[in-house]
Amino acid sequence: MLLPRFVALVVGLGVGALAHAAPTQYPLTIENCGSTLTFAQAPARAVTIGQAGTEMLFALGLADKMVGTSLWFNDVLVQYKAQNDNIERLADNEPSFESVIAKRPQLVAVELEWMVGPQGAVGTREQFHELKIPTYLMPSDCEAKDNLVGSDGTRLAPFRIDSIYKSITQFGEIFDVQARAQQLNTDLKASLAKSIAMANGKNPKDISALVWFSSASLDIDPYVAGHKGVPDFMLNTLGVRNVVESDEEWPTVGWETIAKANPTFLVIARMDRRRFPADDYLKKLEFLRNDPVTRNIDAVKNNRIIILDAMAMQASMRTFDGIAALASAINGYDLSK
Template sequence: MKRIALSLMATLMAGSAYAEVTVKSCDREVSFDAPPSAAISNDVNLTEMMLVLGLRDKMVGYTGISGWKTLDEEMREGVAELPELSEKYPTKEVLIGADADFYFAGWNYGMKVGGEVTPETLEPFGIKVYELTESCIHIGNKPKVSMDDMYNDLLNLGKVFGVEDRAETLVSAYKADLEEFKAALNPSDEPLKVFVYDSGEDKPFTAGRYAMPTALIEAAGGVNVLDDFEKSWAKVDWETVVEKNPEMVVIVNYGNVTAEEKRDFMRNNPALANIDAVKNDRFVTLEYVEATPGPRNVKAVKKLGNAFWGD
């Protein structure tokens, strides 16, 4: 009943300003006749997308952060008034129990293919799902990842929540900021060869063709050495990395193993000693929230560009 009352209130407040909205979410179309009023986001980067659009008052909580990651000061302030409903992926019962009417998640960002929490399993309970664009590769074909994946999500969220002008202004500012930075870069004629090291010692977990770091690296004047790896985030073998011989390694920082420990592993592994990046000690760190689709992606490109081409 609470959700029905809130939805009715939202409809009345929106009045004629909110016409029915339909957005593309992976291979589905999702329609809304009023802005959601009891939204839940999963993971730190998706939650930041909601916050940067000023949607905290439309949220009843978030999930999937503290089970893997810690919140920095900026993020803690953003979610200060919101409860974390589940430390890791939420169950269906968690979402229903929160009386949610909207779930912003992705495949391997709060939902698993064939799992208990999917758009189809939540639909009977009046919970509409918008899927992170980058993650759509897990349920079908999509183009190679690009910065437009992140922009697309912000613009679609803007439409869904009736803050389209805010979203368009934000995306335009991100694009202008990025273009200004790229114009000032002085890259070499050949893109810098870059490997993304997320985690793992026996086999590295890395970013392939469909994972956001590939787009960030390209925007910074580099090329992911696993650009031909037809995966999003996945494991490869170290022999492949040695063969690709990256000139720079991007460390993704989160979890119990620190970025410094990951660097030390690569530096001290004799099998990796002849990789150019290791020989020349060329490493740069991205925080998880920078390496995944979200508002900090432009900052991430700047960090990479300065590491790639700075003095």
């Protein structure tokens, strides 16, 4: 748990800090996940591969700089729907390399390294950089993480919420909107502080949870949140223990093993994509309540099941909404049962 003093510090970050945002001096050079990016001017054409970056750019007022989006787990936040409707969606999942470069981007913002990286599903950074197209990888997915181990990478150190603030700050520098970036980070820190304060009001000694993202098939082991990842950070921030110890981002774990751990809560992802059967949260619920193993888990018997948008489980602005929703849900349960 974070200390109350931290809460006061976060809330205390006010407008005064925003008055010192200096304009970007171009050419701007940024070190990003092992690459050096140089911008002669603010990009006028950006493509995003990942919803996290897409919604960050919307929040920074940069919709008019975006010419293509891709890789969506949930529908766009309602406040950005009008802007999003005017931008071409290149793909619901990974776009082709050709479709991205056809937009003549001056920046490609990438949420996950397995999309653009050494074994990129879209392409490698070198392929883009040879065409003078800079690729910005979200630090949340490349710093202290090995994306060549495990299906979705393995954390070498616990996820840090600072990596989200870092992306917002760097987008602010790249596009010369530093004041907007500072204000957005201040708002997100205040949201986190509010959630922590709510959790401080109800802090049982040992409550645990399992986070179920999806399953390639409902009759095989599910993809669940591993140790050190984003959902693990969310749980730990609220004083909840993740029953999964693997450092893989989304390992598969058998339901018999999960049942033995008997988590206090089950957190399941709701998503609008339909890549796997268990992307549908209603199918998750049906499975949990009817499978002979899962229906005997205390969290299922007592209906301690929390539904979160999948993007809340990714490093994004929605992570803060997810923490708030978790804090509120946990506070609403009678844990004496």
